[in-house]
Amino acid sequence: MSRLVLGTMNFGPATSEPDSHAIMDRAHEHGINFFDTANAYGTLMADPPTGHLGLTEEIIGRWFATGGRRREKTVLATKVYIPMGKWPNESHLSALNIRRACDESLRRLGTDYIDLYQMHHIDRKSPWEEIWEAFELLRQQGKVLYFGSSNFAGWHIAQAQEAARSRHFLGLVSEQSIYNLLTRWIELEVLPAARHYGLGVIPWSPLQSGLLGGVLRKQRDGTAARSTSKRVSAALDLHRETLEGYEKLCADLGEDPAHVGLAWLLAQDGVTGPIIGPRTIDQLDGAQRALEITLDDDTLTALDRLFPAPAPNGSKPAPEAYAW
Structure with a gap:
C-alpha cells in the first residue's frame, strides 16, 4: 500500500464532488492507492448543517x-460505529447494526466488498463474541477482507486480539489513531501493542488540525486558509512558543512545516502511513514532498526536544517507561 493515505472527510461538505473526483484521480497518479472514509462522513457542523450522513461514500461510489478500474486500483477502508440515525441499532457495534451498516456502505460505495472495515470507536457495551461473530459472517459472505480498529487503547487492542484468537479468527490488522508531534500518547501503549500483534498503524490528524502546518507563518503573511475554532485557538496559544521553535527549525531545513510533520510520522517505527485530508489538488500535490524528506538523527533529536515523548518514568521509551 502507499505510504500516504488519502483521507476523504472533506469530500462533500468542504470539497465539491467534481473537485473530490479530481483529487482521487490525482491521488492515483501519485501512486496513492489507500483511501480512507467512514459511513458517517459527509456533514459539516454549520448553521444550517452542510451535506448529509453517507455523502462522502456516495461521492466515492x-x-x-x-x-x-478505479475500484480495482484502490484499497478501500471505511468505518462503522457513529450513529446514522436515532433508532436503536443504528449506531455502535451490535450485530444488527454491523450487518445493516456494512450493506449500506456497500450500496453507497457501489462495490461488492470493502478491503478494510474499521470500528470507528470501541463499543464498551457490545461483547467481543457478538462483534467478532458479526464480522466473521461478513468475511464469509465476501463483503469484507480485513478488519481494523480506530481510537482504541492498547488494552482494547489486546482484548480484541485475544478474543479473536480464541475463535481462531485473524482479528485486527490495523489501528487508526490520532498521532502527531503534539499528540504522542499512543507511544505509551497503543504503538507497543500494535507492534506486538502485528497491526499497521494509520495516524489521523497528522498536523493537529493545522497547528503543525506552519500556522504562525500563515497568520503573519495572511495565507491562513481555514477559520480557527476556539479549540484550535486555545491550543495555539498554549503551544505558541513550541510552534515558533518548530517553524524556525523547518525554515532552517528549507522545508515546509507540514511536510516535516508528515516526514516525522513516516520515520516512526510501526507507522503504516499518515492520513492526509486535502481539500484541494494543490494540497495533495504538496504533501508528496514528505515522501522525499529524510530526517537525520540531529533533526529527530531536535524535534524530540521541542515535542518530548510522554514518559512517566523518566526518559525510558514505552512500554519500559512504566517500570525499570
Missing part, C-alpha cells in the same frame, strides 16, 4: 462508477 460515483467516482468508482466512472470506470477505468
